[in-house]
Every structure is written in structure tokens, then in C-alpha cells.
Amino acid sequence: MIPGYTIRRVSKDDYEGVIDILKVLTVVGDVSRNRFEEIVDYWDSIYLPGTSTRQHNPHVIVEDATGQIAATGNIILERKLIHDAGLCGHIEDIAVSKNHQGKSLGKFLIDKLTQVGLEAGCYKIILDCDPKNVPFYEKCGYTKAGIEMQIRRD
Numbered sequence: 316m317i318p319g320y321t322i323r324r325v326s327k328d329d330y331e332g333v334i335d336i337l338k339v340l341t342v343v344g345d346v347s348r349n350r351f352e353e354i355v356d357y358w359d360s361i362y363l364p365g366t367s368t369r370q371h372n373p374h375v376i377v378e379d380a381t382g383q384i385a386a387t388g389n390i391i392l393e394r395k396l397i398h399d400a401g402l403c404g405h406i407e408d409i410a411v412s413k414n415h416q417g418k419s420l421g422k423f424l425i426d427k428l429t430q431v432g433l434e435a436g437c438y439k440i441i442l443d444c445d446p447k448n449v450p451f452y453e454k455c456g457y458t459k460a461g462i463e464m465q466i467r468r469d
């Protein structure tokens with residue numbers, strides 16, 4: 316725990332805070348409140364077959380004193396055929412708001428998402444990041460593996 320902050324699953328009430336905070340990461344675009352609520356419903360509705368474990372695990376860290384969202388991030392659990400039909404965790408969309416950076420919230424968030432993945436039984440947890448964030452993820456216990464490649468629509 317980080318004193319003064321609470322970590323929990325994203326809820327539909329987090330619309331403004333989550334949309335705002337993701338702007339430190341990338342372009343969010345035009346996402347209406349209705350669309351956000353639909354997506355939260357979607358995240359909440361999918362379970363790994365035969366379990367009570369959700370496939371999408373979006374989290375926020377909230378500052379207790381103000382109720383402001385200070386950080387957000389997600390781990391998605393992918394059921395594979397390889398590794399004995401194992402689970403692979405994908406950490407995505409990590410953002411700590413500018414005025415809360417440098418207070419260990421990012422590391423706390425990654426530790427929590429990693430714990431969610433390991434407790435679900437993931438044989439590995441992976442993420443893509445900008446080279447400038449490599450030292451941060453190394454502090455969180457992650458090591459470099461492979462090279463990210465992509466095709467991107469214009």
C-alpha cells in the first residue's frame with residue numbers, strides 16, 4: 316500500500332478521471348461517457364471459462380484526500396494453446412498523472428497488476444514500452460525480451 320492512496324478496479328464513475336489521465340500516455344480521442352460505460356460493462360462481463368477470473372483487469376489508484384484518480388493501468392489475461400493452454404498477461408495503458416509521478420505509484424500499480432496476473436496463473440506477463448521507460452520497468456522487476464513490431468493504420 317501507499318499511504319493516502321487506494322487501488323481498485325475501474326468503475327463507470329471514473330469516466331473523467333480515467334480519460335484525463337490517459338492523456339499523459341497518448342491521444343485518447345473522442346470517447347463519450349456512454350462509450351466509456353459500454354467498455355467498462357464489456358470489461359466486467361468477460362470471465363475466463365470455468366473461473367471467476369476476469370479477462371480484463373483495469374485498475375485505478377485514487378488519492379484518498381481528494382478522490383482524484385492518480386494512476387491507471389490494465390492487465391488482460393490471454394488463454395493460449397501453447398504452454399499447456401497457459402495464460403499470458405498483457406500489461407497495457409499505464410499512466411500516472413503528472414502531479415503524482417515520482418511517488419512510487421507507478422511501481423505500486425505494476426506490482427498490483429503483476430500480482431493479478433501471477434495469481435491467475437500466468438506463465439509470463441509482457442508489455443511494450445518506450446525505451447525511456449525501460450529503467451522504470453526494470454525497477455518493477457521486468458527484463459528486456461524481444462523487440463516490439465507493428466503495423467499501424469494511418
Ligand SMILES: CC(=O)SCCNC(=O)CCNC(=O)[C@H](O)C(C)(C)COP(=O)(O)OP(=O)(O)OC[C@H]1O[C@@H](n2cnc3c(N)ncnc32)[C@H](O)[C@@H]1OP(=O)(O)O
Nearest residue numbers: 408409410411416417418419420421422442444450451454
Ligand atoms: C505498458 C505501458 O503502458 S508503457 C507506458 C507507460 N506510461 C507512460 O509513459 C505515461 C507517462 N509516464 C508515467 O505515467 C509515469 O512516469 C510512469 C508510469 C512511467 C512511472 O510512474 P511513476 O509513478 O512516476 O514512477 P515511480 O515513482 O513508481 O518510480 C519507480 C522507480 O522507477 C524510477 N523511474 C520512474 N520513471 C523512470 C524513468 N523514466 N527513468 C528512470 N527511472 C525511472 C523511479 O525513480 C523509481 O526509482 P526508485 O524506486 O529507485 O526510487
